[in-house]
Amino acid sequence: MKTVLAIDDSPSIRLMVAHTIRTAGYQVTEAASGTEALELVATSSFDMIFTDQNMPGIDGLTFIRMLRQRGEYKHTPIIVLTTEMGEEMKLKGRAAGATGWMVKPFHPDSLLNVVKRAIG
């Protein structure tokens, strides 16, 4: 079963993401911060990652930059799921190593399409 890591400081967003992806048959692990996510990726492997941008502590783009330095996550699909919709931020996300940029609020079907497109 494919595994997805959902990082967001908002419990409700994590629940929505996890519910949507789990319903389609994927295994989902939740993290409330970039720090918690870094601990998880050190002990578990994930096929895909969704991360919020604006979070206390390590923000989404910083997390991506740190994660891309790890060999096993060099090519893992990482989608920034955020309220940020400015082109400048998107370019920063791309430069940080994000695979895609999804603006909240998200439609569950769109989220699922992104997952299927990324990891099938």
Add this chain to the structure above:
Amino acid sequence: MVQIAAIVLLALASALLGTLLLWTRAEAKRSGVRHRGELDAANAAALQDRQHHQALLDALPIGFVQFANKHTIRASNRMGLALLNRVGTPPAAAVFAAEIEGTSYAIARCGSGIVTFHSKPDLAPFKARVQRLVDDAVILERQRHERGAATLQAQRDQHHADILEQLARGRAEVSQSASLVNDAIGKLMPTFVELERLVRRQQTLAAGFVGDQSDATGSVGLERFLKETAAAFALLAGRSSEAFEASTEMLDTIRDVETNIDAVVRVFDEVEGIADQTNLLALNATIEAARAGAAGAGFAVVAAEVRKLAERSTHFSKGVKEQLQALSGKLGRAQSQIDRVTAAGMDAAQSSRESLERISGEMRELDENVGAALGEMATIARDVHEDVSSAVISMQFHDLTTQLLTHVNERLAQIERTADALFLPTTATTAQEPAPRATVLQASMASGTVDFF
């Protein structure tokens, strides 16, 4: 001589009055300077305000007037205006009274800038009195200004405290709003998720119940149950029909047997008739043998034997007929019973057929109803999924509003710092942090875009 003395006195008086005038003007000038100096020291900015300056002049208990020309005097403050109103605009030698704290001094104007006293004033007390009044006025004004400044500072402090309190309340209310929204969404979202899960489960169970396949619990689908029940009814009806046919065949056989028995009985009736005729012939032979005498003795014996045989034949025939009739009676009872059973079987078969048709119809109707209900349930499940999806989108307002409220709090903190800088001069030079960057630009809850890099 008297005239000379009067002139001397007049000159002395003029000199004295001139001296008094010069002193009075110098004092007035000095008091004015001191007054302005005090005001400057108290608040340079306020002194530059003409209206404030005028208010200070008006508050003084001394009338200030200016001689515009020989015939015109203009009031410089409120008390001066009161004095002018009392005496009217004086001519060159007009006289007006200055009332200062109940003390009346008659002051006469004599020409431009010349003041004379019509009475004989004791100049020393007058000077002291004027000096004291001026000093009192300055002190009073200083105190008044200090009180005003203290009051103003107290008011500023109060305003500052009010602003800080309101900001603190605003931030607390913003945090409370965020907490309430967070709490509500925290409960609402699982409810929606559970609702969708239950609807999906319900649909799965219904499909498993109705469908041909068994669900995870191993229960048999209604459709399969209906098919098997219909097959059982058909088999039952078939067996009933076969039993009916077998019974009918059996009845036919029994009727054939009865017909044969009747034929046999008739045969035995014939045999019995033959035996009777044989007996009659044997009797005639016996008679003829007796008539023949000894010659017929042997024949009589034969005739007697023939009669015995005829009697035995009759007896045998009757016995057989009785047996056959008994058998016929039993067959008749069996036929009656078979008739009843067959009739009952026919009724049962007919009833079963009718029941089968009725039940089959009901099952078809049930199947159609269940199918329609299942279709409706699938539609409902899809609708619920769509509604939950919409709810999932809408409830993400929580994330947006939480971030917006965070920005509001940051802006309130910024306002708080600005208020500190405004009301606390010592913090005025503190570097102001930049206003928070607006990261939430969404104006509606329409779902956002997706970009793959």
